[in-house]
Amino acid sequence: MKVKIMKNNKLWMEDNAIRQLESIADFKGVESIVGLPDLHMGKQPVGCTICTQQFIYPFLIGNDIGCGVTLYETQEKIRKIKVERLVRKLENTGIYGKYSIGGGNHFIELTAIDKVYNQDLANQLGIDTKKAYLLIHSGSRAIGESIYREYASLEGLEEASERFNSYIEEHDKAIAYARDNRNHLADIFTQMANIKSDNRIVIDCIHNYLEMVDGKYYHRKGSISSLSHTYAIIAGTRGSSSYIVKTIPRNDELYSVSHGCGRKIMRSECKGKLQSKYKRDELKRTSLGSYVISKDKALLYEEATEAYKRIDDVIETLLQYKCIEIIATLKPMVTYKC
Template identity: 25%
Template sequence: MSHQKRLQRAFARAHIDLRYEDGIYTVRNESAQATILLPASLPLEEKAVHQLLAFASVKTPQGDPAVCAACATPDFHPGTIAPVGSVVATPKSVVIPAAIGTDINCGMRLLTTGLSLAQVAPQQSVLIGRLKSVLLENARNVPTPTQAFKALFDAGPLAFLERLAPEGVWAGANRDRLMEEVARCVGLDQLGGESRHAPASFTSGREVIRDPCLGTPGAGNHFVELQVVEQILDRHAAYEVGLRTGDVVIMIHSGSRDLGFHVGARWMDRAREAWLPGIKHPESRLYALAGPLAGEYLQAMGVAARYAWANRVVLAEMVRQEFAGLFGADESRLVVDVPHNVVLTEQDVNVHRKGATPAHAGQFALIPGSMGDSSYVVRGLGHEDWLRSCSHGAGRRIRRQEVRRMAPADGRDQDWQCVTLREERRIEEAPHAYKPIGPVIEAQTEAGLIEGVARLRPWTTFKA
């Protein structure tokens, strides 16, 4: 019996109708339906489907449907609560905090270096040592005024940059360049924020703080990776952002760290507490917020999302400065900074993306593979059926717990290099734990979600 037939029988027992045509699954139950873009070569996971339909079925405390549309991209796989690769739209007056969880604005940042691999490779060991020190061994120096954090949360990124003192990492930062690069950060201008939603330590007390999380990649699938531009797929688009074959680029994947956990966990609790007395709680334990509380959540989420942007800025500046110290002049430039786990108001609905990326027409996006597979720079095509989104990566094929139980296979790491202080990270994030990136990109290209700009191959990956 084929995998699809087995799935159909399993879902039928759970009263879920499953259809598959031209690379698209349609799943529905008595409460909701969703579509999933997934090539036949990649498995559809039953748990992820149940999670997606649970989110598509969420109602407000008044019993009104909270979800207008639900879909998933090809990196679709189960998450803790929401499936990774899911995109859910709600009315503007409704949000579902658990839809994006606690790693708010986990996202990616890509910078060119202006240097070719031929120029960088002779200094590889020295460069790795310097980057390991600042990225993994706590050698960073990021003194940040509390007034800068307050400005970030209340007014936004430009106000944050204006209030930084030229000390530590900020002394070597090109302030004008950073302010210009804000415009290349997708969705950043749509985020609100109020400092009252942040922990008090960020906005009161000492004049300057050294936040232990600012400038750290975090655990799990987060990384800082040196990559090489392997192939240009759209020479005009690549020229626009300074991508050249053979050049070294810097890809950063990190989020809002402890501040995001503070905001996300608090508001998932508040959504549950706001459920009306006397009304049965949903079996899924998924709660929507409606009205003024929804607006409050978006402000709180914006605080964490702006912090995640600042975290990626610091990571990028530290890498830029190590490159400049070793190779001289800094000709790097930002290609794009893209968010994953955020809610953005688009076309009169709130679009919740969990492990998915905005892909509006003409907008650049980043889709990484694994430490042993290619990453892609793409441009969105604004496909309405997929809520103007694309995948945020290849997607896990094997859960971390399973990978840890598997005996390491000899030779698996011959073609990839991971610099880490934790051997378990190398095991959990090994390339074989992820889906191949090729089918993920092909499915989205053929379905009209994206068009390719450049293919990048990993050179050296840093993981905390």
Template identity: 35%
Template sequence: MKRASLSPQHSPPQSTVAVFASPTSWIESDAVAQCHQVAKLDGMIHVAAMPDLHPGKGAPIGAAMASSVLYPFLVGSDIGCGIAVFPIRLKRAVPARLAPRFPDLDRAPEPDDPAWAVVDGDVPTGHLEGLGTVGRGNHFVELARIDTVFSPDHVSRLGLAAGDLVLIVHSGSRGLGERILRAHTEIHGAGPAPDPAAYLTMHDDAVRWGSLNRRLMAARVAHALGTEPTEPIVDECHNLVEIRDGVYLHRKGAAPGDGRDVLIAGTRGTPSYLVAAHAGPEANHSVAHGAGRKMSRADALRRGRVKHTVEQLRSTSVGSLVVCGDRQLLFEEAPTAYKRIEQVIADLVDHQLATPVATTVPLVTYKTADIGYSRRKRGRS
């Protein structure tokens, strides 16, 4: 762990930065520099950077930041973004047969869609726009199989075993969170919330909305694959702020790590890791949320077009298939654009922040609707 004390003019003497990564881990200097810039903010106490740290727009992604002042821009626009895991029962899991059956998660479900049954009560703020949709960027819905089990007792307590299938849903509050941040930044820019209680009321609604959105998408996929929806066994948000120990703990791409089960996403071509998180105050009670980008989207697009064809990116080295009708997104989100998930997990273990429970291996990863997918499959057969 790398640690530095800061005493800038407008920051209290105790403002510190800790990076929970080994010397061999890929950590961009720009991302570390962003952590130090955040540490200079008025009221900032401690910045904990996870091993998936990478630069963001104005603030680092993969960091947990404790402050006596609430800064909405440190959480960002996708308030409530997180990852949920749902058990799913299928008789056979053949990727080529299941991929074409995924619903169009770019469009809201029809009024008569049976998935709406999971919406129990009112929708937070009554915001229906985008509900039940995945969004773009690194969001995804994935059918995966439990592979390596490190802790059989723990996996059993979750109702799972090696070989079982799960749906992994990564998405957030869509336009609702963006609307909340824009309302703040149009007046206050990157400054603090003038009324923290008012912001937190809207923020908490967006967090609940994001969780409901993940449940609705999982139900849509379950019905489309011919089975019934289930309750999530994991649903942790990694873009949020909470009041902890009397201060505001901002998380931007960092999952709560205080005694919870967390799914740390790999890529569409590598395993993900279910871990038992037990991070303490030095890490701001947080763990990594994924592999973390190694390349910018522009670099991934430029390099990927040299090395791969579109068709090559529709399948992966682990035998899974990718549903993605956006060719640019295929390149931007290629597995090579991300860090090695094994190194991220090793860093968490070395710093005693988490213990691996099991891995999941992708079968089908949905990014965005691919209208021509079924047509191509029929043509080959």
């Protein structure tokens, strides 16, 4: 089958997202497609891997090349952090200039290890349950957008052509910038929050990029490679756990793991559907007791937990397909989106 959708009866899956993914199957050079459990609609399908030969499609990677999630270890003990005081300190701040978080579902999150499922693997990663951690989801910002505008053609780029080579060069620069952006954001935030940290990277995994393997091109949009990443972070919503996992490479799933929950309600519909259920200020505190700091009022509705699929359903599906092993879960303390 050219298009494979990873799902089960419990997981909510949008029919339009599946149709959008299937519409790509007839593109020149497309060999196989996998829709991950977090698949949802966007300008291009999100939560998928598309394998091609001879042709690549920058449009399918999107405008945030190199977007990923990095987990940093701080030197701050959880018991010493006064969360409410920290929230008051951060509410009137913002990160501007060359390095920035970005909009949408991008964030900086102060988080804690909630539960360890595999102590041996946790030890290999150097995980300390007494320390606070920093989780950062961000990408290549304006650089990725400019590359997208230049190369986003549905016609695709033929292997070894001048346009192909120039895109690959720009693509690789964007990935490097996105990593650099996350590292600088970690430094800026820990200084701003007065959190002791050398920002040791525990896990760094990207999910928007083109991966080249054995002469084939794996277009990853919201898809983590189990070939390139032994360990991964699967991000939950701001009101649910995130998962630290060990990936299991599987050819049938194009060596792919979900990057997050996957959107369930379109951004344009969130406020209309949720404002009768929640007052805006209620969305600043989650059911886990964590805080969300955002100056964008509409974003609080767009990023509400109910706007996304259940992270546990996504994880259960990945386990069913034998794509991951759970190492630990992370519980958010403060999510910063300014």
